[in-house]
Amino acid sequence: MSAQSRKFNLTDGLPDKPEKGIYFDNNATTQVAPEVAEKVIPMLRSNFGNPSSMHGFGAAAGAEVAAARDKVAALVGAAAAGEIVFTSGGSESDNLAIVGALHAQPDKRHVVTTQVEHPAVLGLCRELEKRHGHEVTYLGVDKSGALDLDELRAAVRDDTAIVSIMMANNETGVIFDSNAIGKIVKSKGALFHVDAVQAAGKLPLDVKKSPIDLLSISGHKLHAPKGVGALYVRRGTKLRPLITGGHQERGRRAGTENTPGIAGLGVACDLAAEGLDHENTVVRALRDRLQDGLLQAIPDVHLNGDRERRLPNTCNLSFQYIEGEGILLLLDRVGVAASSGSACTSGSLEPSHVLRAMGLPFTLTHGSIRFSLSRYNTQDEVDYVVQVLPPIIERLRMITPFNAERATF
Amino acid sequence: MWNYSEKVFDHFMNPRNVGEIENPDGVGEVGSMACGDALRLSFKLDDQARIAECRFQTFGCGSAIASSSVLTEMVKGKTLEEAARITNEDIADALDGLPREKMHCSVMGREALEAAMIDYYKRLGKGVPCDLLHRETILCHCLQVSKDTVRQAILDHRLQEIEDVTHYTKAGGGCTDCHHDIADMLRDCWDQIERGEAPPPKGLVELTELSPATPAPATEEDPRAARIRELLEEDIAPALRNDGGDIEFVRMQGDSVFVRLTGACAACRASDATIKGYVESRLHEFVDEKLEVIEVNS
Numbered sequence: 001m002s003a004q005s006r007k008f009n010l011t012d013g014l015p016d017k018p019e020k021g022i023y024f025d026n027n028a029t030t031q032v033a034p035e036v037a038e039k040v041i042p043m044l045r046s047n048f049g050n051p052s053s054m055h056g057f058g059a060a061a062g063a064e065v066a067a068a069r070d071k072v073a074a075l076v077g078a079a080a081a082g083e084i085v086f087t088s089g090g091s092e093s094d095n096l097a098i099v100g101a102l103h104a105q106p107d108k109r110h111v112v113t114t115q116v117e118h119p120a121v122l123g124l125c126r127e128l129e130k131r132h133g134h135e136v137t138y139l140g141v142d143k144s145g146a147l148d149l150d151e152l153r154a155a156v157r158d159d160t161a162i163v164s165i166m167m168a169n170n171e172t173g174v175i176f177d178s179n180a181i182g183k184i185v186k187s188k189g190a191l192f193h194v195d196a197v198q199a200a201g202k203l204p205l206d207v208k209k210s211p212i213d214l215l216s217i218s219g220h221k222l223h224a225p226k227g228v229g230a231l232y233v234r235r236g237t238k239l240r241p242l243i244t245g246g247h248q249e250r251g252r253r254a255g256t257e258n259t260p261g262i263a264g265l266g267v268a269c270d271l272a273a274e275g276l277d278h279e280n281t282v283v284r285a286l287r288d289r290l291q292d293g294l295l296q297a298i299p300d301v302h303l304n305g306d307r308e309r310r311l312p313n314t315c316n317l318s319f320q321y322i323e324g325e326g327i328l329l330l331l332d333r334v335g336v337a338a339s340s341g342s343a344c345t346s347g348s349l350e351p352s353h354v355l356r357a358m359g360l361p362f363t364l365t366h367g368s369i370r371f372s373l374s375r376y377n378t379q380d381e382v383d384y385v386v387q388v389l390p391p392i393i394e395r396l397r398m399i400t401p402f403n404a405e406r407a408t409f
Numbered sequence: 410m411w412n413y414s415e416k417v418f419d420h421f422m423n424p425r426n427v428g429e430i431e432n433p434d435g436v437g438e439v440g441s442m443a444c445g446d447a448l449r450l451s452f453k454l455d456d457q458a459r460i461a462e463c464r465f466q467t468f469g470c471g472s473a474i475a476s477s478s479v480l481t482e483m484v485k486g487k488t489l490e491e492a493a494r495i496t497n498e499d500i501a502d503a504l505d506g507l508p509r510e511k512m513h514c515s516v517m518g519r520e521a522l523e524a525a526m527i528d529y530y531k532r533l534g535k536g537v538p539c540d541l542l543h544r545e546t547i548l549c550h551c552l553q554v555s556k557d558t559v560r561q562a563i564l565d566h567r568l569q570e571i572e573d574v575t576h577y578t579k580a581g582g583g584c585t586d587c588h589h590d591i592a593d594m595l596r597d598c599w600d601q602i603e604r605g606e607a608p609p610p611k612g613l614v615e616l617t618e619l620s621p622a623t624p625a626p627a628t629e630e631d632p633r634a635a636r637i638r639e640l641l642e643e644d645i646a647p648a649l650r651n652d653g654g655d656i657e658f659v660r661m662q663g664d665s666v667f668v669r670l671t672g673a674c675a676a677c678r679a680s681d682a683t684i685k686g687y688v689e690s691r692l693h694e695f696v697d698e699k700l701e702v703i704e705v706n707s
Contacts, residue, residue, distance in 0.1 A: 008423075008424070008427065009422065009423050010421070010422050010423070010424065011422050321442075321468065322468065323445060323446075323468055323469050323470055323473075324470075325469075325470035325471050326421070326469075326470060326471050326474060329418075329421060329471045330422075333422070342445065342470070343445045351445060362442060362443040362445070363442045363443070366442065366445045366468075398427065399424060399427050399466060399467055399474060400466060400467065400468040401438070401447060401448075401449040401466035401467070401468060402442055402447070402468050407442060408441055408442065409438040409440075409441065409447065409449070
């Protein structure tokens with residue numbers, strides 16, 4: 001029995017790190033698209049003006065911001081470019097939507113969200129409860145990660161200011177039906193905010209035809225640089241600014257515009273709109289090839305989240321009896337980047353709140369690995385991972401005291 | 410990405426002494442899959458009573474595997490007394506340091522070693538040396554709070570958050586490395602509470618002493634009782650007090666000596682070893698071979 005061996009090497013026989021790393025962590029961040037970089041660099045080198053200035057430098061920069069606003073509006077399906085507010089990223093967009101809506105409706109103190117939101121929303125909601133006396137209802141999910149719409153219907157009250165529910169989950173890729181949710185929320189007279197940070201570029205967006213008042217996107221999740229994002233604000237939606245000062249963004253977000261980032265985001269949104277089909281055909285096929293390959297090659301693996309209602313690029317698998325960090329370290333050693341919901345990788349004590357909310361046992365949460373692909377991944381890369389991961393899992397399982405017969409001491 | 414040292418990577422990528430020892434002299438198991446960390450450590454002594462071989466199996470992150478691996482090398486050739494002096498800091502130092510958030514991995518190594526040694530003494534029916542018990546019972550090293558104090562506070566007051574535990578016991582108020590352990594203990598205690606196996610919270614129900622329905626008549630006292638009392642008070646209790654624990658004589662009934670462990674000793678994982686190994690062997694040696702020591706719950 002191999003567990004009896006006194007010395008062995010976890011990396012024996014594994015290939016050396018390839019020169020170019022294989023990046024399967026696109027839900028964490030993405031590489032900047034070359035076309036985006038082409039747009040950003042001249043904004044740093046020469047087109048550096050302040051859009052508010054009354055001269056040619058300002059006008060040139062302002063024209064880029066305006067063009068980018070049109071492109072973002074087109075990606076999300078806004079009725080007018082004026083409905084787009086540029087921010088510093090997804091977290092700020094989420095904060096502006098929720099806090100801005102609460103401040104604009106001081107008589108309404110209740111918020112509805114879910115247990116599986118991104119920390120940008122969850123952390124804010126906890127803060128609102130703790131420090132500001134707001135009441136927050138956190139909706140649960142079932143084993144497949146789905147919401148119960150009846151629970152939502154019962155949760156929205158007369159004093160509910162805003163309902164904030166993501167379009168797709170960053171960890172599992174599970175999709176929530178924003179149209180069905182929005183109909184319920186609007187019928188109760190509350191505002192509806194959608195965190196579409198993971199959905200943008202992967203799912204079609206059309207806010208003008210959807211019951212959505214506010215929608216957040218982030219630049220660096222769709223091949224734009226970090227530090228830029230946007231909030232769609234439906235015309236007529238009352239919102240107080242978070243950052244006050246100058247008149248930028250029609251008084252909804254003060255501060256001189258991040259012109260290189262914004263111009264880059266514009267190009268990235270164009271590419272995302274063009275690439276939507278590719279994402280749902282080619283990238284989806286790669287994801288399925290990876291997922292099926294791993295499920296077939298490795299015993300005791302569990303696919304997390306609904307198999308169908310899922311982002312085309314995301315695959316979250318739990319490997320029983322072992323812990324995620326070791327898997328990531330060994331994957332990194334052979335040049336593959338992924339992420340894990342294990343507690344150890346985050347520095348926190350608790351494993352993924354998303355997998356926990358889905359009722360996944362601890363035995364599965366600690367060994368979860370998320371692969372998230374992008375249009376830059378190839379079939380060779382997928383096949384490489386399907387080849388290298390089985391021996392990695394097998395070796396870590398030689399070290400663990402747990403197995404099918406012994407799951408506890 | 411953690412800033413792991415080369416040594417951590419080396420011991421993770423090339424773990425030494427993986428597996429189980431056949432016919433081991435001691436086996437220690439700590440943690441669980443639920444905690445995200447678990448370690449099973451076994452060792453065998455040579456004819457010089459030095460650790461000839463030590464092997465591990467670990468469920469956990471890279472630094473947990475590395476800590477286990479380096480520990481199996483550190484203990485080799487040492488007597489148990491020498492091995493008992495290895496601290497979790499020594500384990501971390503041997504790896505050229507661990508990130509602060511990962512110090513608990515070295516603590517787990519230290520705890521598994523203790524558990525394996527306690528197991529060894531139990532197998533032999535020997536007393537467990539007190540310095541072993543000492544480390545065993547301390548949870549928060551900064552503020553010197555025992556595991557028992559924390560457990561008792563959680564159960565007595567039905568504490569739910571680490572913050573509450575810190576408020577009640579100070580545990581976790583220092584470097585915060587033990588927050589992981591407090592979280593584990595909260596989980597354990599609440600599992601126990603939810604299974605209906607926990608004692609009622611303090612102030613709700615009178616504590617009942619473990620005793621037969623009718624107390625033994627307090628007439629003639631067993632002639633051995635005085636000697637037992639003396640031994641407990643003058644020899645055994647002071648030794649336990651060094652480690653934050655204590656022991657009280659409750660009563661005698663036939664050959665059964667009922668005692669109550671308090672302080673750091675009560676309800677600690679090693680209390681069984683304390684009673685059977687240490688207390689009973691002292692009483693056998695100095696009073697009567699027939700005596701059996703029974704712990705009374707407080």
